[in-house]
Amino acid sequence: MNYIPNILFAIALIIGIGYFANNIRKLFRNIKLGQDVDVSDNTSQRWKNMINIALGQSKMVKRPVSGFLHVIVYVGFIIINIEVLEIIIDGLFGSHRIFSELLPTSVYGFLIASFEILAALVFVSVVIFWIRRNVIKIQRFWKAEMKGWPKSDGNIILYIEMILMALFLVMNATDTAFQSMNSGNVISQFIAPLFSGLPEVTIAVIERSAWWLHILGILGFLNYLYFSKHLHILLAFPNTYYGKVKPKGQLDNLVAVTKEVKMMMDPDADPYAAAPEEDADEIPAKFGASDVQDLNWVQLLNAYTCTECGRCTNECPANITGKKLSPRKIMMDTRDRLEEVGKNIDANKGVFVDDGKQLLDDYITREELWACTSCNACVEACPVSIDPLSIIMDMRRYLVMEQSAAPMELNNMMTNIENNAAPWPYNQMDRLNWKNE
Template sequence: MHIIQQILFVLLVAAAVFLFARKVREIRRNINLGKDEKINDNPAARWKNMLLLAFGQKKMFKRMTPAILHFFVYAGFVIINIEILEIILDGIFGTHRMFAPYLGSLYPVLIGIFEILAALVLVSCAIFLVRRNILKLKRLNQSELNGWPKTDANAILITEIVLMSLLLTMNAADFNLQQLGSEHYHPVGAFWVSGFIAPLFNGMSEGALMGLERGAWWLHIVGIFAFLNYLPYSKHLHIVLAFPNAYYAKLMPQGEMKNMPEIQNEVLYMMEPDKAPTDLDPNAAPPRFGAKDVTDLSWKNLMDAYSCTECGRCTANCPANMTGKKLSPRKIMMDTRDRMEEMSKNIDANKGSFVEDGKSLLHDYITTEELRACTTCNACVEACPVSIDPLSIILQLRRNLVMEESNAPQEWNQMFGNIENNMAPWKFSPDDRDKWVGEMG
């Protein structure tokens, strides 16, 4: 019987790892739909960013209550994985509490710490559910979260509560089996949290206790593998991508925008025609200015989209959104991810090649009204816990609107004309602009 369980468990592990790896390859391919961008400068600053933002969650602590609750969930997720390692090894080799004989008296202390973390995760997730569904915090209940995003968030929180409850139930039943001297259940003592739950199972037969313990064990580890494979389809993929995303975050001063070499060269060739290249291919497609679809963005922009946890701090701090404008930086990231996923399905359906579908990120997902509302203040970038940059995507889409479609408000067009003719936003020639100095005496 034990060997059958081991075989089933090994098959379960293999299936879970295979399915997860396949989805990860798909996400990697989707991120690589973006243009190449070299980000290899100042590695010391980048490692510091990753340690402070991803590991240390520095920006989270601007709001203490959710930061502390999130830290409990984060620490629990990372540290409890040590016990999951023991469970996996037990399943493969048919053992029970493999590490106990080697760790001796340290073992119950470690499991006790894991149980405290499990209890903190359970309580924190319950509070997060209340904040989302009963208190209905504004940033967690805006229109872009209707439907699947809200269901996804609640499903993850409920799943974590169930997984932690199963862990504590398993340990409580295990203690009662120790008291009965059951075979394979090593006497390691009561643990720090499940020890208070164990009396609830007093009076149960040995067979019932073993069924409870084994049932909780199997449901817990199957739930872990299910969670692993749900992760790439969920906003909670940030658990993995927050680390590389923080490492590759923009280091230039906030507010500094990237110039477009194509435009700089056009101006240079206009001013100095002799520098214009003479060997250009007349049949080559003209370069695209800005971005119209996700393939015009960089791979880092697309990684940003997959790293977004939809927490809404960017939108809550956006002055345009505060004043009732349609712009929501969170929606910009969600739309970018949705368009990537749509293109991914297209590629899969057409055996590895994308077939033009008549859609684009600009207009079909993100509207002109949203883009024009942005003040480029960088509040969204500053607020993001892992330095996701919605502004970069907004700027590239807006550049395409203006430079490819000539789509800009009349006020902007007047300013563009003044800059072109007068080298300043105002409708005065350079000579006239100096007159005010004389008038000031």
């Protein structure tokens, strides 16, 4: 018996999974560069969010057309990839459609029929996605940040999906033993006649070629994920679990800052009563964030999870009115800088060496940060619970508290608070004069 194909398959499997595991290790390492944050609260709500948003696609279907197509692709890939288990067993042990021997013909036929129908639906859906992106040219796919690699990546993943679905159907159509079962070949039976005039040897070669290309394509797709926006296929689940569960308008305040503000606004306030369980005198080593290491690990997970769908930017009032801010770009820039830091660590034997760059100014401009209205439209629109606003606010905090680089209007307001205990330029004694007018 010739074991060479099985050995080659095992080698391909080991290389593919090994390379993927190594990239996932680097992914976790990069995310852990962020500051620690406690997300152990509201466990039941977090599970509910993950089930509804990541698994149930509840936020995707708010836009019916794209949402419905995405659900087809999502469900199709999950179910069709059950068939990968059979391919792996066949590849390692030299069997052929092992499940057809273990399961009743009707059951096996039902499974394969489901796979074929879903494969056809996925193929059609992906073609429609390609048309929307490249022919109709929906505006959010053609923003300034979607040039170069992001634009190519969006199309490459569509081509890969089309090829994988086509290979699956061709593999079934040229498998004469499977076709002779006449059970489950609901789509491939219409493709099989295209090969009917060919010699049996040629048909067998086509079937084996499609089989090999299909599984190698899946391994290639698995490893492509790390370099693609489609990493959200894996990260959407933890990201929605660790997503924000507090009211969207509630910002995270530093205890030390809260103390100072209360002292300015109310001299009789007891700053230590604001947070009895925390040390109110504790002052962070650095206020806000100027680089990715200053952000927390959930924000870095957000950056890797970004789907680049552009729904956030599409809803952003600042972007709509022509300002440079794009919440999608904020997440893409954060991810790109984090990747750059990770490569720096890899090149320097596990230690980051200052490269003279940072997220602020080198990637994200101050103009972008101050254009944000903090309305939370981007957070509400994101289909996988990403929070671009939290990154914007942390970087603003750095500008204000570390560099004293706030816009004039904000400086005026803070001066008024300091001098008058209110944002307005009026003496406290004059506040109620309007009552006498």
